[in-house]
Amino acid sequence: MNFQEYEVIDFACDESFQRYCLEADDRDLHFWENWLTQHPEKRLTVQEAREIVMILSAKQGNRLEQLKHLEDGIARYDLLQEALEEEQPPVVLRRRHIWKYAAIATGVLLLAGSSFLFFRHTPAPAEKHQLVTAGQDPRKTLVLPDGSSVILRQHSSLQLAPGFNKDNRNLTLTGEAFFDVTQNAQHPFMVHTAALDIKVLGTVFNVSAYTNSRETETALFKGKIEVTLPGQPQQKIILQPNQKLVTHAATPFAIAPLDADPVSHKAREIAWVRNRLEIENEPLEVIAGKLEQWYGIRVVFADETVKHYRYSGTFESETIIKALDALQLSYPFSFKMEQGEIIISK
The missing domain is CATH 2.60.120.1440 (Jelly Rolls)
Incomplete structure (x- = not known):
């Protein structure tokens, strides 16, 4: 299994990872500690996943099954849930996830019968088109x-x-x-x-x-x-x-x-969508220009180093999210959307 491709929700739903977080099995503890030593770039993702597991387990190890029912919807929704809310202040995509996960997890605990948390209801403002x-x-x-x-x-x-x-x-x-x-x-x-x-x-x-x-x-x-x-x-x-x-x-x-x-x-009928994009060992900075032209979304860099990552591939009808996800498989990077732009970082 390629754990390097795991995102926060994937780690949190992995049974071995859950046992590692709860220190329930020495073999899992040893495995994940070694894996993190070999893959330090995933430490932030793992830390956020650990927080989710601990919230859902309430440090008792008895709420983890609730997370599995949320996996599909959360994973899809978290791609870019604020992509259309142009007035929202800039927030890093990964870091905002943990708070939403925590809020959902808290809701699961309440529905499961926990009674130690109480919230004061505040009427939400009327939504607009x-x-x-x-x-x-x-x-x-x-x-x-x-x-x-x-x-x-x-x-x-x-x-x-x-x-x-x-x-x-x-x-x-x-x-x-x-x-x-x-x-x-x-x-x-x-x-x-x-x-x-x-x-x-x-x-x-x-x-x-x-x-x-x-x-x-x-x-x-x-x-x-x-x-x-x-x-x-x-x-x-x-x-x-x-x-x-x-x-x-x-x-x-x-x-x-x-x-x-x-x-x-x-x-x-969809010739206007298709515009075959072929990439052959090109730097991400060049690829970003092609993505801008192809998808009509501005792509900017928050890190100079990532501009020089090189990729190869062919895209035809994929969405920009799927295209970026595919590129990430060979040389990982992070991306987020703010006010109609995609921002790429290391």
């Missing part, structure tokens, strides 16, 4: 608070409903966007446009819904989506992978297969 626009960028990549990835096309915009990822996952699209949606059965992902509403039953799809166009197109690549047209709430149109729904103001809707390029065999 969050509006994000691509502007002049050819593409703008977003990571929504629920961990879903969205690529917005030039001059397109998304408006998130109040309570997004808390009470609902509703948003309104103007223009065109490519979605890779995380699953959450409790809060279905809903995309609203002027011409139709989309309930996401799967994951990956593209929607073209420009206000100055009489035609709206929804193309599905993976999973399943349910489309409802205005004035026809009882009619649910289910799309399967490799199908698209086209609506026109003057004609009924039509379902057709995706339009594949005869040479590349790639769907033309």
